Amino acid sequence: MFQKILIANRGEIALRVLRACKELGIQTVVVHSTADADAMHVRLADESVCIGPPPSRDSYLNIHQIVAACEITGADAVHPGYGFLSENAKFSDILAAHNITFIGPSGDHIRIMGDKIEAKRTAKRLGIPVVPGSEGAVSDEKEAKRIAAEIGYPVIIKASAGGGGRGMKVARNEDELNVALATARSEAGAAFGDDAVYIEKYLEKPRHIELQVFGDGAGHGVHFGERDCSLQRRHQKVWEEALSPALNDEERARIGGICASAVADLGYSGAGTIEFLYEDGQFYFIEMNTRLQVEHPVTEAITGIDLVHEQIRVASGGGLSVRQEDIKFNGHAIECRINAEDPRTFTPSPGTITHFHTPGGLGIRVDSGVYSGYRIPPYYDSLIGKLIVHGRNRVECMMRLRRALDEFVVDGIKTTLPLFRDLVGNPDIANGDYDIHWLEKYLAKTE
Numbered sequence: 001m002f003q004k005i006l007i008a009n010r011g012e013i014a015l016r017v018l019r020a021c022k023e024l025g026i027q028t029v030v031v032h033s034t035a036d037a038d039a040m041h042v043r044l045a046d047e048s049v050c051i052g053p054p055p056s057r058d059s060y061l062n063i064h065q066i067v068a069a070c071e072i073t074g075a076d077a078v079h080p081g082y083g084f085l086s087e088n089a090k091f092s093d094i095l096a097a098h099n100i101t102f103i104g105p106s107g108d109h110i111r112i113m114g115d116k117i118e119a120k121r122t123a124k125r126l127g128i129p130v131v132p133g134s135e136g137a138v139s140d141e142k143e144a145k146r147i148a149a150e151i152g153y154p155v156i157i158k159a160s161a162g163g164g165g166r167g168m169k170v171a172r173n174e175d176e177l178n179v180a181l182a183t184a185r186s187e188a189g190a191a192f193g194d195d196a197v198y199i200e201k202y203l204e205k206p207r208h209i210e211l212q213v214f215g216d217g218a219g220h221g222v223h224f225g226e227r228d229c230s231l232q233r234r235h236q237k238v239w240e241e242a243l244s245p246a247l248n249d250e251e252r253a254r255i256g257g258i259c260a261s262a263v264a265d266l267g268y269s270g271a272g273t274i275e276f277l278y279e280d281g282q283f284y285f286i287e288m289n290t291r292l293q294v295e296h297p298v299t300e301a302i303t304g305i306d307l308v309h310e311q312i313r314v315a316s317g318g319g320l321s322v323r324q325e326d327i328k329f330n331g332h333a334i335e336c337r338i339n340a341e342d343p344r345t346f347t348p349s350p351g352t353i354t355h356f357h358t359p360g361g362l363g364i365r366v367d368s369g370v371y372s373g374y375r376i377p378p379y380y381d382s383l384i385g386k387l388i389v390h391g392r393n394r395v396e397c398m399m400r401l402r403r404a405l406d407e408f409v410v411d412g413i414k415t416t417l418p419l420f421r422d423l424v425g426n427p428d429i430a431n432g433d434y435d436i437h438w439l440e441k442y443l444a445k446t447e
C-alpha cells in the first residue's frame, strides 16, 4: 500500500480523495494555487504545497510543479481527481518515469479513449454496441454524403479530439451537411488543434446512461451498474441517478456484462465510465472516461462500496476488493450538482458565502469543501458541492431529496438550489420520464 498520496486537484473532489486516504491510513499531501490557500482540503491535509498563481495552467495543470511537489514531500502516488490532469496521458507517463504511481489507468489506455475515433473503434472491437456512422474520420464532402445516405438523416458531425460538447453539428438533410461539416471542422481545429471529424446517426430522444466499470489491470473486470445522467444543460450534467429509471434488470445485466468483459479484455486498470446514449431499448457507445466521475457517489450509495478506496487498492497492486457477485444494488440514489450560478441564466456567481448550512439525517450525503465565510475564487469551475440522497426506492429517495433541499442554506451568492427545488416537484421527473433534451426544453418554457 502507498505511504503518501499527493492529491492533484481542488474543491470537493480533493476533499473526497483526502477522506478516503485518511480512512486507509495513508498520509496526504495537497497542492494548491495561491487562490486556494484557505480551502478546506488544504486545512485538513497532512502537508500542503503551494504550486503557483490562480490560473490553472500555472498551478493545477503545471506538471513540473506537481512532480516537484511529489519529490519534495516523498509522495509515492498521485490521485488526479477529475478534470485538470486526470486524463492526461503525458502526466501519467512522466509520473511513471519518476517512479510515482498515477492512480488511474495506463497512459496508453488514456490515449486510446481520449481520441474519439480510436475509442469508438476499440469499443466496437471489444463487442460494445456503437452509434452507426463512419468507420473513422471523414475526408471530404462526397464521403460524408455517401455515409449520411447510408445511415439516414439526421446525422451529427463530431470532433475526434472533442470534449465538453464542442465541435458537434447536426445535419437534417443533404443541404445542411456541407455547412455542418465545415463548421464542425473549423470549430474542432480552433478548439483542439485537430480538425478530424467523424459522422454518426443523430439520435432524437435518447437518454444518457453510463456504466461504472473497474479493471484490476490483470484481466479482471466488474461493473457497478449504471447512472442516468440525462438531465443536462449544454451537455453538462445537472442531476444524476442510480440506477436508471428506464432500464430493467435484464438490460442492466446484459450491458453490464458487456462492459465488464470489455475492460477485462483491454487489461484496463482502475475506474472507468463507459457512456452510452440509450433509445428504444438499444445502447449506443459515445465515449469512455478513464477517471473517477463527479457523479460517482450515487453508485457508492446504492452499492455501499467506496470507489476511491478501490482505485487506491488497484493502483497499489492489491486488486479489487469485490467480485461481480458481491456487487448488489440497494435502493435508489440521486445527486444534485450545486453550482455557484444564477439558477436561470447559469452565469457564474462567485463571491463570499455568508452562511452555509447543509441538510442531514438518514440517507443524506453532502460532498463540499465550502463553509460559512468561504470566498469562492472566480478562476475555476462553479461546482461548490453535491447533494447525494439515498432511499430504499425512487419514491422514498425523491421525498427525502425534497426535504433535504428545503434544509439546504447557502447565503451570499446565487446557487442552482432553486432549480432543484422546482425539478423535484415536476411530474415528469417524478415519473422518471425524461431524455437528454428535457431540461433545455423545460428551461426554455419556464423562462
Ligand code: ADP
Pocket (backbone or CB within 6 Å): 131, 156, 162, 163, 164, 165, 166, 168, 200, 201, 202, 203, 204, 206, 208, 235, 275, 277, 286, 287, 436
Ligand atoms: P463530449 O466529449 O464533447 O461531451 P460526447 O460524445 O460525450 O461529447 O457527447 C456529448 C453529448 O452530445 C451527449 O451526452 C449527447 O447529449 C450529445 N450527442 C453525442 N452524440 C450524439 C448522437 N449521435 N446523437 C444525439 N446526441 C448526441
